[in-house]
Amino acid sequence: MFTVVSRVVHYGFKNFWRNGWLSTATVAIMVLALLMFVGLLMFGHAADVAATSIQDKIDISAYFNTNTSEDQILSIKQALESLSEVKQVEYISRDKALEIFKEAHKEDSVISQGINELDTNPLEASLNIKAREPDQYASIAQFLDTPNLSQYIDSVSYFENQVVIDRLTAIVKSVERGGLALTVFLALIAGLVVFNTIRIAIYSNREEIGIMRAVGASNFLVRGPSLVEGVMSGVLAAVISLIIVAPMVYVVSPRLKVFIPGLDMLGYFYANIFALFMYQLLFGVGIGVFSSFVAVRRYLKN
């Protein structure tokens, strides 16, 4: 048994080496497929981070008429906090608002001079409200619009930002859904391409397979070498694609951080490098072995 297994492995290596170009093509296509796969995983992560950071930024603010007392505002805050949709409410008093405004415009001498010349504080107190899910802002806005509250409220930023919020919500959702569909679709195509390449490699070995059958080689001995080839292609492709991805992530990661704050691609890559490699190995070896298995079957018929 040991003799047979070692011969199977030996034949596998030899075939792989002898069909050099075909093996190279197989590995290259598998590498492309794996790169796509990894790319989609990374893209998925980026979309996740981007979506969370956008969701974090979404809030609505209710601005109160300047004659509303602080007690009234705080009781409204309490009412809001009791709503299940509300994650957090932040109260910004008129003084605080002025402070923030001054801080934001301290570089701009015209504005800061102008505000200092006013003898009353023109800014309104506000409540910044964050919902648990982006699609809950509509109902919070509705709550604020009830007559006993709206009498104190000058404006609600939601109605100004509504279009933007809705659009962002839609984009985040469709990116997540589209990414998944694209991953499945591309994995399917990659699988088909690799399957065909391996079939061609085995077709070019059919003469040898025929002779093996004629001299009484067992099915295991006929099938084994191509399975070994499949495994080799898979392992090689996984290693090569990792070697390609690593420096790319290293270069791209700081640039991505500019577009999507809070996205640390390099950190994500390092943290998941083992799992990523296992995924690739599983995908590469799986498709290699499956293709070899199916492709050789037809030559074992007689």
Add this chain to the structure above:
Amino acid sequence: MITFQSVSKIYNSHSVALDDVTFEITPGEFVSFTGRSGAGKSTIIKLLIGEDKPTKGRIFFSQYEVNKLSDNELPAFRRHIGVIFQDFRLLPTKNAYENVAFALEVSGRPQKEIQELVPQVLDMVGLGDKFKNLPHELSGGEKQRVAIARAMIHRPEVIIADEPTGNLDPLNTYEIISLLEKINQLGTTVILASHEKEVINALEKRVITLDRGKIIRDDKIGKYILV
């Protein structure tokens, strides 16, 4: 040892390859099948080595009922037979030694035994000095001798030769047939399919003549006779 019982092979209603063929071959015999192209010689060989299944009838080989063997049982069965083809069927990327050794490797023999046996057999077929030549560096006769060495290396009970001299000149033909006779004298059953009159007549052994899928003659010491 080998028995065909009312074997028919019908590819479709217009082409009947074998029509109710019955014969028996005893151990140590040298039997030639002859007849025109399409008479059924190759079909008999295909059925005998399990490459194809008969439409009707039963085929026995020692303890095996060949027509009932599954794909998984065929390899073990084939190791009882050595087959020689008209087109040699050598692996083009392996040299003479490796081509012969291959037959032993696939049947799982240890390396040491292979290294001992292969040179002996190559010597026997007269290629002791051409171990390292690739098939394209050998003449037709030499290639066929490598194929014979490969067929007999695992000491099969039967050697089956399907038109082994079809691609060879008369001198090489004579040498190959002499080699088959020698193998037969050493006790191996030999089955030869050939349409060459000179080959059949020179042998003076049992001849089964086929015509349109039927056996028309079966002579103990036969000649190539077609009416």
